[in-house]
């Protein structure tokens with residue numbers, strides 16, 4: 001198949017490009033490099049533009065027929081979305097509408113969207129499945145819900161089939177060490193610990209030790225980036241024989257506490273780290289863990305790298321010699 005990977009120069013998108021190429025698909029990337037890296041692109045041609053550049057995208061869609069679009073492009077820092085909601089609604093919602101319009105003009109009808117656990121807001125059940133109420137508590141989560149709703153409406157007109165994959169915490173890196181997670185600023189737990197471990201002057205601490213969890217620290221669901229990408233391949237296949245709009249939650253199958261992640265990191269890197277404990281942050285739920293039973297039952301998806309040590313090991317390999 002020929003697949004357009006939008007946001008393919010970013011963390012998850014670049015891993016997707018590699019996996020698609022390894023499975024024999026043709027890859028074209030559309031990315032404005034706002035948070036992505038040209039150096040992450042070894043698989044597929046880069047079209048350097050934003051999604052609302054309809055002149056460039058019309059040319060690209062006229063030159064080649066795409067079987068599907070995978071849409072990873074977004075701004076995704078929750079605190080930034082609170083500080084500047086208009087930027088988030090423009091980049092995450094308005095730019096996606098522009099992309100869907102280009103697809104409609106060129107009769108491209110398969111769409112896989114990177115959604116997020118942030119659509120659920122405060123959890124009301126221990127394992128978050130697709131029936132959990134969608135109640136986002138920040139503009140980032142709301143922007144993703146808006147796109148999901150838009151997709152539902154467009155799909156209802158009969159011109160599109162779409163899957164929204166709601167990732168929990170993407171983590172880890174490709175085993176090759178060629179590509180990995182490189183955000184600036186980095187807000188994610190595992191790369192922050194590892195960057196601290198490589199000697200970067202970065203303030204890292206545990207936020208709160210008195211949550212109602214086994215060791216008092218927050219529990220999160222870390223899912224390996226390659227497992228997220230394999231879910232996209234399955235979603236591509238699924239769209240081939242299923243019309244409609246479908247949502248799937250993608251998590252590891254078990255949660256790990258911040259303390260467990262720290263302990264596992266120390267085992268992987270082979271030394272102790274001194275980590276301060278700070279006050280709890282407002283709005284951090286004690287536990288956020290997915291049920292991915294629907295993805296398992298319907299698409300046959302199961303993570304290959306559920307062990308936190310394997311996830312951290314792959315990320316550590318990348319952090320020891322990051323290329324961008």
Ligand SMILES: NC(=O)c1ccc[n+]([C@@H]2O[C@H](COP(=O)([O-])OP(=O)(O)OC[C@H]3O[C@@H](n4cnc5c(N)ncnc54)[C@H](O)[C@@H]3O)[C@@H](O)[C@H]2O)c1
Pocket residue numbers: 006007008009010011012013030031032033034035036037049050051052071072073074075076091095114115116117166167168169170171183
């Ligand atoms: N990383 C996670 O843990 C996580 C969890 C849940 C959901 N998600 C979602 O997954 C997707 C990918 O996340 P990531 O961590 O790889 O992010 P990233 O920032 O590394 O990648 C996003 C890519 O999109 C590009 N981009 C952004 N806006 C664009 C635009 N208007 N036009 C063209 N390109 C644009 C950026 O340059 C970048 O290459 C995002 O949609 C994010 O919301 C990520």
